[in-house]
Amino acid sequence: MSAVTETLDTSISPTELAHNLESLPLAERAEAWLALSQKERSEALPYLHDEIKIALLDNTSADELVQLAENMEASDVADVIDLVSDNVAQEIIDSLSDADKASVEASLDYDEDTVGRWLKRDVIALSANRSVAQVLRYIRTHHLPTYTDQVFIVGHDKKYRGAVALASILQAEEGEQLKELPLIDSTTVLSPEMSLADMTMVFRRKHFISAPVLDEHGTLLGRITADDAISFMQDEADHQFMSMAGLDEEDDLFAPVVSSSKRRAVWLGINLLTAFLASFVIGQFEAVLQEVVALAVLMPVVASMGGIAGSQTLTIVIRGLALDKINDSNIRPLLVKELGVAVLNGILWAVTVGLVAFWWFSNATLGLVIGCAILINLLAAAFSGLLIPVALEKLKLDPALSGSVVLTTLTDVIGFLSFLGMGAWLLV
Amino acid sequence: MSAVTETLDTSISPTELAHNLESLPLAERAEAWLALSQKERSEALPYLHDEIKIALLDNTSADELVQLAENMEASDVADVIDLVSDNVAQEIIDSLSDADKASVEASLDYDEDTVGRWLKRDVIALSANRSVAQVLRYIRTHHLPTYTDQVFIVGHDKKYRGAVALASILQAEEGEQLKELPLIDSTTVLSPEMSLADMTMVFRRKHFISAPVLDEHGTLLGRITADDAISFMQDEADHQFMSMAGLDEEDDLFAPVVSSSKRRAVWLGINLLTAFLASFVIGQFEAVLQEVVALAVLMPVVASMGGIAGSQTLTIVIRGLALDKINDSNIRPLLVKELGVAVLNGILWAVTVGLVAFWWFSNATLGLVIGCAILINLLAAAFSGLLIPVALEKLKLDPALSGSVVLTTLTDVIGFLSFLGMGAWLLV
Missing domain, CATH: 3.10.580.10 (CBS-domain)
Structure with a gap:
């Protein structure tokens, strides 16, 4: 408990207070919240992430919410109103002065991810x-x-x-x-x-x-x-970073185990489908795997090299799209460059892995097969790493969220197909 | 070319000018740079990323650099001096007035990733x-x-x-x-x-x-x-995002193919070592793979589920460390929570995958084996996803850069070992 008292030192800014609350495990966070003065609560609340804010609001009585709202800016009150039940929202709105009510309602006219919701009205x-x-x-x-x-x-x-x-x-x-x-x-x-x-x-x-x-x-x-720009930039960067692991809604480090498990289960389930698709492809080659077990031993290498190379192109393109650096006029030269990189690295690693496979299993044809499969997979990875996020963006889907799943599916399937396919053709 | 003329409209801010230059492929960028006035060049230069700045500086004569430096702030001149050859650096320093020279040298006293290098001296x-x-x-x-x-x-x-x-x-x-x-x-x-x-x-x-x-x-x-804080925050977020794919030094979307290939080859090489380690583990089970080929078909599922679950924990922890939300006092509750999530998802997906495997290969023991392997791998993934980045941070290594390689190695090895090991024990 001494750590809590120390980190919730009241001389700190509201943002820091919010940060410290978010760094506490659930039980301690609830305690620390109760230990805050009403003023501190109304100041810190706007800086909490939605998931954490909702949990704390759920444990706050309607009467207290009305009092908290009194000390908050219109846009922050609007945000609270969006997150509580309709009854409580109405109670809060009813408690506001006419001027405040007009400001809050003006904020509510705009979506929470637009400027209208968050603008400050204190202008000269x-x-x-x-x-x-x-x-x-x-x-x-x-x-x-x-x-x-x-x-x-x-x-x-x-x-x-x-x-x-x-x-x-x-x-x-x-x-x-x-x-x-x-x-x-x-x-x-x-x-x-x-x-x-x-x-x-x-x-x-x-x-x-x-x-x-x-x-x-x-x-x-x-x-x-x-x-405000600094806060939203940070949120955006966080969101993009977390989306790559399917965690776009995981605001709270200490989210309850059950709700966190549910959210992650969705991502694991989607990934499982793609893994089974890869298994299905492998399943088509059971006969050759039984005969040439070296293929089973080496197949993760082909898939993994394709996945890594593809994720490098994907990452660069997602970042470029987010920073508005990629547009219709420079996609072509970018594709040419990424394919150039794939050719050079494809040749380098095709030869390296081919030689290792040859040395390991004393089988030159196996070396040739895995070398070709790696070259094919790296080229496919560069293509998909660029075109998948661009296509997702055009479809108004979040490339950071879905790009990596689609990419891994492709590099797995192409990797296993080319490696085992050529293996079945040349090694049996 | 019309796109270039349009995007390099001179009424735009220096930051936008830098952004537009960075969005151009190499040849067009060099042309656009030459088309800028000296004033525009000295204004845009400080906002370019190092890789792009170095390439443009390399093509600029010492005389012109001296002239560009005249219009730049001390910290930006210091940055240029750091990036050019010693001779050119000395020429620039010699050309400065005594006051400017003192400011530039004061900036150079500090590392480029510290406040001292970038502070503004124009205070009241x-x-x-x-x-x-x-x-x-x-x-x-x-x-x-x-x-x-x-x-x-x-x-x-x-x-x-x-x-x-x-x-x-x-x-x-x-x-x-x-x-x-x-x-x-x-x-x-x-x-x-x-x-x-x-x-x-x-x-x-x-x-x-x-x-x-x-x-x-x-x-x-x-x-x-x-x-300045906004610029550095953006750079930091970019760096962290790119590091996850081993691209911590890839500033330029249109970097020359050879230099880009070299940098990415390092990452692919490191990844290849871990892939071969996984292959080596699989190689220990050649006999059982030959006998039960279903193990070869299903083994990517075990490795992939572990990798995905581990990368979720890893991502959360890397973000938490970067935002300073994880410290010695909350690692334990965080570990308990992540293990809790791993247990719930482990059971869910162990049962699901076990049933699918049973149905697919009509083999109940195979279903049991893969179910246990998935549970073990998800628990190991939660442990490693939390402890690897924390350990790397304590060792002063960048968790975003090396975390995912170490994690994947572990989940691959543990996945294959547990799945094939139990397979060898129970299925032969």
Whole structure:
């Protein structure tokens, strides 16, 4: 228990508090959650991953949720509302002031993976006629939201007219009007329907501190700030990394054994089907395996080399797609390059494995057969490693999630077919 | 070519320019690079990945490098100097003004994966006695660096005394002195020796816009800003993702075929050794394989289920280690949970595969043997999936890079040993 007390030191930031909670096993986490003040809970909650958030919300009474919501931003309240039962959601909404209710409902109008759900409404938006002195007075008497690097200019109709850097304002004469200052030379405004993935791409490329969000009529709705971009980027990278092992929904290191087992069982089941497909292919060659047992001994080598080479191409392509570096105009040169790599490595390892097989089983034909099978499998692996994720992306499927299963199935089947097929032809 | 002209539109940011260059095949990239103005080249260069940067620098004359360096920040010049030959490096250093030379050499004092190399020196650092009016005048007459959210307070000795938020300054009365304003309540200062991985962890947890960097005497050296944190986070996530396929140095989608083949050959060679080890294990059972050919047909199923289950645990643990969520106090509960998942899934799939094998080969003992082998392999996979990356991390080796090879070796060997061993014992 001393570790818990230490890691939940209250001088830490809400993000750290969330991080520490997520690092605790279930029982200790529940205890630590109860030991937090209401303020700490409402601050840490938005930074917890969904799976963990849901578990903690399930153990929180409706009354308390209403109190937690009071201290949270509209987008975070919307997120909580999405995760609790309809009754509790209604109770929370009913408890909000009219202004807060409008903000929360505006957030709920957008999907949880779009900008509209997460935008911040605390913007400084002023008319172009304001003088620098007026702007500075406005800031002095109001509130300067964190991550404010620009002041937005809006018309009477709340339509967005542009933005002036805070730096320009601080360097201007007091009498100058906003409209006399240089507008920020940036045409990038976000739309509320934009996906979080596209939004993080904008921040990665443009080095923004904040970016305005406009609706389709050009009305300023709010802004997205770099700290949000950092969180979503991390989530995206986590998601992609975990997806490669079929773990796209495994947020919680300490998820309950039963729910974790169920999720992973799906992945193991899909993999089992592909493994049985490979076994079925091998089963077609029972006669030759019985006669030339060396084929059984060596067959994992062929499948494994194909799988590894294919996963290298697959990984590069998935990353390239995620970073938007692969498009229709460069797929061809990329395929040529990957096939070139496959030819060179195919020849190198075909010869190496061929010689080892020849030396091990004193059978030159066996060496030839396994060499050819490896070359064929490495070429097929390069083709599939590139084309499978590109095709999945076009089909709007997640290449990180399904790419590796499809690829392994192909390299297994092609590996066993070519090796055992040639073996049956040349070795019996 | 029209795609090139379009994507290299000059109104785009330097990061986008770098991104577009990286998306081009080698020949077109070289052409596009030559078509850029000197200014664009010096702006885009810092955002290119090392592999691509080196190739472009190799084709650039020393004279031009000297000119490019004139427009670059000290840390970026240091990076170029690290990547070019000693002669060219000396030419660049000699061409710098004394002040620039001092900054570049200060950057070069630190490793390229530490904060000291990349810190920005453009800080606002003032004495605590300055009034708000003086600070505002200072900002008006000097330069307000981007990502300035705080003004640093330093003593006569340049020692760091704390920081005041720009927001506090803008909301204070003109006559107030900096020392009367609230200091930012943050004890997190960075050290120049801190690794970039640790630095990004700080930004992820603390939502900083900028953070001061102090040397061991408490002297303010500069700051790190959120845009740098975003870049390094992306690089780190890429690195980890690519490492899982042994591609930790493959920055360039369009790397030359020969150099790419060489790098990947190393990984394929390591994998071949583990595949041969598996073959060697199978080779010990030639007699039983000849007698019961069903064992040869089914053996990929055992190895594959172990490999997939193990890679799920491995992925979770590697991610947990990278996010600093796994520590000595929670390894035990995590192991208990992963073993629990392995027991449940082990039983489920042992029974399923056992029944299929029984039905397929009409052999109940075979069903029993494969069922037991799968259960054993899934338990071993959970153990190794957790303990291998933890051990590699303690040995200061990259778990993402070597974890999967070690794991697959283990699940292959244990899978084949248990399946064929029990087969030899019970089926002959």
